[in-house]
Amino acid sequence: MEWRNGAPFNPQFDDVYFNTEGGIEESDYVFIQGNDLPRRFSALERGSFNVLETGFGTGLNFLGCAHQFLANNQCAHLNFISIEAFPLTRDELAAAHQSLEHYQREAKWLQQAWPSACDDTQTMIIHPRITLTVIFMPVEQALEQLIVCAQPQTQAWVQPCFDAIMLDGFSPAKNPDMWSKEVMQQLAVLSHSNTTLATFSCARMVRDHLQSAGFSLSKRRGINSKREVLAAKAGEKLAQPISPATTRSSQHEAPWWSFPSQPLPQRVAVIGAGLAGCQTAARLAARGIAVSLFDRHAAPAQAASGNPQGVLYTKFSHRKEPLSDLALQCYQFAQHYYRHQLDISAPWSGVLQLPKNDKDATLQRLVGQRFIQQPELVQLVDQAEASKLSGMTIRSNALWFPQGTWMTPPEVCRQLIANQRLITTHFNTTVAQLDFCSDRQQWALQSQPTLDSPHFDQVVLCTAYDAHALLDPLLPLKTRTIRGQIDRVQGDIVRQLRTTLTGEGYIAADGDGTATIGASFVVDDLDPAHRLEESAHNRHLVAQLSPQLQAEHANLTQLDARVAFRCASADYLPIAGPVPQYREMVETFAPLRKNRRMDIRNYGHYQPGLWLNIAHGSKGLNSTPMVAEMISSMICNAPSPLSQRLQRAIHPARFLMRDIFRGVSL
Ligand SMILES: Cc1cc2nc3c(=O)[nH]c(=O)nc-3n(C[C@H](O)[C@H](O)[C@H](O)COP(=O)(O)OP(=O)(O)OC[C@H]3O[C@@H](n4cnc5c(N)ncnc54)[C@H](O)[C@@H]3O)c2cc1C
Structure with missing residues (x-):
């Protein structure tokens, strides 16, 4: 992003993000009023109002939408999904937001939540009743992510749809891919009969593509330098079964994952x-x-959530695979959510992840390289830096999560x-x-x-x-129970710790000389009793983290211990969604x-x-x-x-x- 004549400007597309003179009014007129949002927001009593935007840019339309939603609705939820292939950084957003006086509150929330790694997709809770998801991909590819299945409907309507669509982004002349016929057809698939659409562009190509996708159009008077702007409605025609191969995704797999929609529950x-x-x-x-x-x-x-201290941590990978993509999206989401939405008391003093072995050290190096541009998310630090951060001697490189912490799950x-x-x-x-x-x-x-x-x-x-006891016993869920014991300990050495240390085991110090150490890992063992050998095992795990802990682990005073049972699936991913018959x-x-x-x-x-x-x-x-x-x-x-x-x-x-x-x- 650059600045031209006081306005945020994108040199690649040779276009402004918004005009600092009248930019807010234009966004409000074209997109918010163009979709009749204030009235529709105030009529919504429960559930979510779903908005789709192409071209997040500086987030101006989102800020206006969030502002109007909170002004007009006290009980429902705004689900705003936007697409942006060239995301700005948090600092660039902050600079662009400076001129948006009306939206300073929403802008601050957005900047706090904005991810360090804009990778694939990121969801953020900006306000308890406002969720923002940004898909960091070209429009056509991003829309494919939202379309459940490109096959003809054979039963109830299963495609979750949007209530309002904002077609923004750089102009059709400068960025034609965003306004293609295929994109408009994808938008039709994502529309129900009451979906509205608004855009600043009245270009012939845009009108033709929208009309051929089935939208009915009306021109509105223009604003600022725009002579006319466009509003559109989906209408009954679009609620018909979608045609096969509307998109390329998933065409060759039977849509086993998709489930019929239910009425909004009471x-x-x-x-x-x-x-x-x-x-x-x-x-x-x-x-x-x-x-x-x-x-x-x-x-x-x-039960499992009852430990006095739990570490907010995750395992990143240098590869793009479901486990690591989910870990990244969850971590950025959770970290902001706990800190800014729940406001729980946690030290936010970071987490230092030590390699468990040589292979792990190599993987950590690759993770460090993958996120080299996002040091505030995770960074590879050398022994000296790791020792300085933790307050103890660390014998290897380590991954440093500056925004990690421990917290009290109960x-x-x-x-x-x-x-x-x-x-x-x-x-x-x-x-x-x-x-x-x-x-x-x-x-x-x-x-x-x-x-x-x-x-x-x-x-x-x-x-x-x-869950097994309440479900069809034949349904394969492939879960295992894993017994884990943590120990509460006390000792002077604990006071030296400046951060949470994890490796094969972990130690989380709570500042007053006490700490939680853990945790044992025993598969399919349902015995709830504390075991001395597991306490010894936990001390052994902690001793490996630093020479000082090695020297002192036997002198730590035992305060307490707690046993609970983790539930893990065969592929270590959560099990979440509709229950199959x-x-x-x-x-x-x-x-x-x-x-x-x-x-x-x-x-x-x-x-x-x-x-x-x-x-x-x-x-x-x-x-x-x-x-x-x-x-x-x-x-x-x-x-x-x-x-x-x-x-x-x-x-x-x-x-x-x-x-x-x-x-x-x-
Ligand atoms: C020793 C140990 C250390 C851990 N350390 C960490 C850590 O540092 N960081 C981290 O992120 N995670 C950690 N975890 C994992 C974390 O605790 C779990 O992932 C999390 O608590 C799971 O939450 P849950 O709600 O799914 O399960 P649970 O907390 O077990 O909740 C399930 C609840 O369902 C209730 N229930 C079950 N059946 C019925 C029924 N029929 N009727 C009524 N109620 C029912 C149970 O009473 C229970 O309260 C640790 C786990 C253990 C065991």
């Missing part, structure tokens, strides 16, 4: 009040949905559900069975104690490994055993309104906020913050489908 039951359940309840409540939150314990966060859970008018808690309540009542189209919960009103429109299972899925997709490319045009079969959010493994602090956001969008039939590829990577039907693809007899 009441949702969330079962399990650990990190996954509390995050899900909070994100549903932010969309104006009433939630009943159940747990068999007397308070939230009494405090996070309490904060998420405190003062939430729409969340009703039912502690000391064990849910024993779920029955779908087809006459009411609701789920009935059988619980101990029984409920006065046990019927719910939708149910989200956040019950970790206990086992028999129907097997019947429909069995032919794929012989030919994976067979043209099967059925969508997946899913339990109506039943969702899973489990298997957060050892990094639930990192993954649960983003996954809760995804589930809440799905429940509101809103486009998801995660790409189709990542949704499939964590989909509850993935193991079943992998078995089918491998020819396993089911």
